[in-house]
Amino acid sequence: MSTMDGIPDLEQLERKVLELNSKSEVLVNQVLFYYVQGIEALFPEMHCSIMKVKNGRLYGWVAPSLPKDFQEQIEGIKIDDNMGSCGTAAFLKETVIVADIAHDIKWEGYQEIALAHHLLACWSRPIVNSSGQVMATFAMYYGKVKVPNAEELKIIERASSLLQVILESRQYAEALKSSNELYDYVNRATNDAIYDWDIVDNNLEWGGGFFRVFGYQPDGERFPIQRWVEMIHQEDLDPVTKNLREALRDAAKTNWTAQYRLKRADESYAFIEESGYIVRNDEGEAIRMVGTIRDITERINYIHTIEQQNHRLKDIAWAQTHLVRAPLARIMGLVQLLREPESENVDEQQVIAYLHDSAKELDGVIRGIIEKSLS
Template sequence: MQSSLLHYSILIIEDNLGDFVLIEDYLHEFLPSSEIYQAPTFSKAKEMLASKDIIYDVILLDLSLPDHSGKKLIEEAIEASGNNTPIIILTGYSSLDFAIESLTIGVADYLLKDELTPIALRKSVLYTIERHKILLNLKESEQRYADLFHFSPQPMWVFDVETLAFLNVNEAAIRHYGYSYDEFLSMTIKDIRPPEDIPLLQAVLTRNKTTHRSFFQAEFRHQKKNGEIIIVDLKSTFIIYRGRAAKLILAHDITANKKYLEEIEHQNQKLREIAWVQSHVVRAPLARLLGLTQFLNEEDLSPQEYKQYLKELHNSASELDIIVKDIVKKTHELKLTK
C-alpha cells in the first residue's frame, strides 16, 4: 500500500515550534491523511497519553524538554505509553553511546535532527510502525501458545533435543508427576523414565533424529516422583523454543484404560473357559444321563439292575450339578470395574 494512503495518529513531543513545524511538514509529505499532535512538555504528553481518547501509532520524542530530559525522560515516556507505542528519538544530541543505550532501553529508533530528511523520517516512521505491528502479532501468537500450554488439562512440556533438559512444563504436568516447576527444570526427560526403559528412550530418540520426523506418537512408561509407574500416550512435535531446537510434548496417561482393557481380556479368557466347559465338560455327564434314561425306557431290567442304573443316573446328575455350580461361580466373578 502507498504511504500516502495510510492514516496514522502521530504524537510529537517537542517544545521547539520551528522543529515541530519542520517535522510536521516532512510527515505530511508522505502521510498527508495522518493526524499530527503536539505536546510541548512531557507533562502535557503524559496527559494526552493517559486520556486514551486517541491511540497513537508512534511517538516522536525530543530529548530536551522544559520539564524533563535525557535517559529519565525516555524511561518515563515508555512507561507513560504503557510500553505499547513505539518511540522514535529526535534530538540534536549526537552521542553514539547514548544512542545505543536508548535503543537498549526500548526506543525503536534514534534520529539526529541535523541529519533529518523527509526520506529518513519516512523510512523510520513506516518501518517502526510496521515492525511494531509484527511484534504485537508475534506477542499475541506467543500468548495464545502460552495459554494453550499452561491451561491444558493434559501434561505438557518442552525439552531440548540436544541436552534432553526440560525447558518448560505446564501446571498439569506438575500436578500429575509430583515434581515442582524448579525440580522439572533441573531434570532431563530421562529422569521420568524407569531406569530399565532408558535404552528404549535412547533408541527412539536416535531413530527420530535419523529420520528427521517432526511429529511422533507412541506409548511409553513413565515414572512419577513417588515411584509410581504409569503408561502414557505421548505426542511430540519439533519447535524452536527461545532460539533452541526443542520438542513440544503432550502426554496422556492411559494407565487406567490399559488396566481396564487387560481386565476385559482376562474376563474374555474366563468366558472362553466357560464356553469350553459348556461344550466339553457338561457334555459327558449329560450324554450319560440321556443314554441311561433311554436304556431304562427300552430295556426289561431286573429290580437289582434297575436300582444300579438309578444310582448311575444320580451320580451323573450330581456331577452335572457340580459343573453347573462351577459355571455360575465363574460367571459371578466376571465384574468389570473402571
C-alpha cells in the same frame, strides 16, 4: 524555526521516542502521541496525523492538533485511488503530495470538509511493514498551499521509518504475546504434557500439563534429558532410549513415537504415549524436539480389563462345550437306559444314584461358570 534548524532537536525527539517504545508498559497510542506532538512542537506549521489500517479503511489513531470535527468526517475513509492523500497513499503504497487540496482530484468529495477547517495542503506517506503490508499512514497538513522541499521530504521519510520500527515492533510483541497465550491456553485445555527439548543445550521446557498430570512441582531449575531418563521404568528404559538415539541419528526421521511407563511424583508409574517432532539443521543434525506426552493409564487398564474378560469368556465357552457336556451326556444316557424295553433287568436304584451324581456334577459345573461370569 526553519526545517534545518529543527533537525538536531528531531534527532533528540527520535531517541526519546525509541526509549519510550522500549517500555512495554507504555501503550503504543502514548508513544505515537508523544512523537507526533513533538514533531508539531518543532515545526508549528505542521498538523500531523497517523491513521491505522483496518479492513480496507483508515481510522484515526493520533492527531493532536487536527480539528475533531474534521477527524470525525474522514473517519473510516476507504483505501482507494483518489481518496484523499492518506487513502491514496495506502492504496498506492507510496508517498502522495497534495500541495493544493482545493484543486486536486485526489480530494474530490472531501475538499469542502478540509477547506472548511482551513487545511489547504496534505502530504501523506504509508507505513509499510517488512511483509509489504500497509499498517498506517502518516500525514502532514498545512494551512497554506505548499510543496515540500528536499529537507521536508527527508523528514517525512525519517518519520515513516521510525513509525515502521515502532509499529512493527509492537506487532511482533503482540503476536508473541498471542502465541504465548495460545500456548498457555492449549496447556490448560489439554491433559497432554507439552515439551520443547533443546538438544544442543540439553534442556527440556515443560508446559503446565506435565506438572498437572504427573504431580511434580516446577522448581525453576534446568531439566536435562537425564532427569527424564531417570523417570522411565527400568523395564522400558533400554528399548526406549535406544529407539530414541536411533531416531535422532537418522537424518531422514522427523517423527518419533513410543509407549512406556513414566514415574509420577508419588513414585507410581503412568503408562504414557509420547509423540515428538525432530527439528534438524541444514546438515541433518537433530537440534530440537517438540512433542507431547499423554497419560494413557486408563486406556491400558481398560484394555487389560477387556482381555481378562475375554479370557474368562473363553474359559466359560470351554466349560460349556466340555465340562457341561460330560455329565449331561451321562444323564441323557441313563434316562435312555430307563426307557429301554429291557430296563426291567436294570437296577433302577443304581441308575437313580448315577443320575444324582451326574446332576450334582452338572450343578457344580454351572455354579463354576456363574462364578467366572460374575468375577
